[in-house]
Amino acid sequence: MLLPVKKKKKRRRFPRQPHWTHEFTHDCVEKVKSLFPHLRAEGGGFLPLKIGITNDFAAFLTEHPETELTLDEWSCAISCITTRQVYLQRTAVAGIPRYGLDGLPAGQVSECDALNARRWLAVREQQKLKMKTMQEQSASTEKTER
Incomplete structure (x- = not known):
């Protein structure tokens, strides 16, 4: 007799706070951009950030x-x-520098971190393909119904 397979609950890596709305998040990211422009990358997005940079920010606030x-x-902005896709692409390469609040290199992306970023990128790519397939199926169903 086969036992029913339980579906695992999807867990978010970092649970979002209820007040972290789209507008709130946008405002937070804009504040980080204006306070720390040296953490921005030339092609847009942000440079890979130092591990533990939130502790540095807490000290900065003090x-x-x-x-x-x-x-x-x-926390919301970070x-x-x-x-973000661009950030994950940057951190998918082991050995590239990470940066602290001062904009100076502070460590490197580890092989483990790069692998994790590549996994997240692969998951997103699979999600995109799944959505595209579903849209194509929906479009073909609509055509046959006409």
């Missing part, structure tokens, strides 16, 4: 309480930035 970016806003 030293600069007048900063118009909260730790929550920082969550968005580090899951």
Whole structure:
């Protein structure tokens, strides 16, 4: 007798806070861009960020309480930035430098981190192909129904 297979619940890597709306996230990323322009890459997007950069930002906030970016806003922006396609493509190469808040190199992308980025890119590519297939099937179904 076969037992029913339980579906695993999808878990997000970083749970999004309910107040992290599209507009809120956009505003947070814009604040990070204006506060730390040296973390932007030439072709757009951001440079690979140092591991533990959030701890550095917390220390930065202590030293600069007048900063118009909260730790929550920082976390929201970083969550968005580090899951973008361009960022994942940059971090998919082991050995390239990571950067700290000061814009200076602070470590390198490890082989493990590069592999993880490549996995996320592969998952996204599979999702794109699945959506494209579904759209094509839907379009062909509509044509036959006419």
